[in-house]
Amino acid sequence: MRDGLSGFLMKSLNFSRSRALVVSNRSSRATSNSLENSRAVIEYFQKLGFSDAQIRSSVIVCPQILFADIGKTLKPKLDFLQGLGLVGADLGSYISKSASVLSVSLDKRLVPNVHILKGVLFNDEDNRDLIVVLRRCKWIVSKDPESVLMRNIAFLESHGVTGCQQRMLLKRQPSLFVAKESRLNGLVSRVLKMGFSLNSGMLAYALYSVSCISVKTVGKKVKLFRDFGFSEENIILMFRRAPTLLRVSEEKLKFGIDFFLNVMKCKRTLIVGRPSCLMHSMEDCVVARFRVLQVVKLKGLMKKDPSFVAMVELNEEAFIERFISRFRDDTEQLLLAYKGHILDV
Structure with a gap:
């Protein structure tokens, strides 16, 4: 047949x-x-x-x-x-x-696994987060709940990943919750070698980041920072402060570091202290806001030059209000400096 x-x-x-x-x-x-x-x-x-x-x-x-x-x-x-x-x-x-x-047991797999997931995704009354998790990892409700899902949750909790951190990790990388214990142990070992400590508030973010990239890729990014003169201690400190920095592409990191050091003439200590500045969109945020800063300085619109890193970290609405719309006589020029690259396209 x-x-x-x-x-x-x-x-x-x-x-x-x-x-x-x-x-x-x-x-x-x-x-x-x-x-x-x-x-x-x-x-x-x-x-x-x-x-x-x-x-x-x-x-x-x-x-x-x-x-x-x-x-x-x-x-x-x-x-x-x-x-x-x-x-x-x-x-x-x-x-x-x-x-x-549809080929696994409803009562022994689907229902208990969903119940466990909803416990991690507390306050998810409309199941939006749950559905995101189900879509991102098709195996998460198919495994044995006790020997897989509960085991991995207990493992994470024993390393200080609980509550909101566990919820974040489940939403972003649900495959970790059905991974083999050896993989979880390997990931924890990697982040501990990078200077993170158990029960650290950033451990979950570090686990998420290293789970997305290979050891080889991490090595390339470490080398990139070294080539710009950052010490091993500096690099570890940056990754500890902003674990998701590991997920930024090499091209974007190279552009960002070069921009802050060679165009902005910032000291390395600024980047070490605020590594998140390398995670913003370079063209639409960092470079665009630098152009606005140049206009502000040229026209003497502010008595004291603002911190550029602080400018970069403002949300869109706050930035426009503080550095563009408040200067009514110069709004058009400031807006052109900020959004001109988009208009040119």
Whole structure:
């Protein structure tokens, strides 16, 4: 019946012949009765608002759903997901990438895992954060809750990652909560070697940052700072103060360091003290606000020159109010200095 299944997929879901054969070869339950069930499953998904493309992707991810009992297996799980806020096209989008969740136990996996996640994501009444987590890590509700999710939460808590820090880490890097214990141990070892301490308020941010990049990439960024004359101690201090600095591209770091040291003529100690200044958009924020500062100085609009780092760290509304709109006679020139690069495009 595998030829029958491949033909069915080509006709019902517009599969290419090669893709249909791959899916049918992964399916050992194809019979004449099961093809009728598959047709019913597809119709059921369509009634839920799934597009043909979403159904096709779902079948590719987990062909077994075609042979699942709608009433006993699919509907209870999809009802549960709908109750969380995933409905219509959103539900279809989620299932198209995470159809394997329909093959795990509702009572032993889905429900307890979601309950645990909601405990970490406290005050998430509308489940927005939960849905973000589910979309970012399709395996997070499929693993055994006790031996995986609870174990990793306990591991993080034993290293001081609790409360809001744990919530942040779950939202940004949920895969860590289902990672192998050896990977978590390795990440903790890396951040401790970088100078972070257990129970540090920045440990969670450091874990997030190093989990996103390789040891080799970290080494390249450390070398970049060294090439600009920063000491090992300075580099460690900057990463401790702003762990997400590790995720800034080498190109952006190089441009930013060069700008502050060679254009602004800032001392290295300024960057060490406020490493977050390297994380802002260089063209739209740092360089643009530097042009505004030049106009302010040229026209003597302020009795005392403002701190440029402080200017960079202001939000958009506060910056415009403090350095542009208050100077009514010069607003147009200041605004042109600030946004002129955008107008030129």
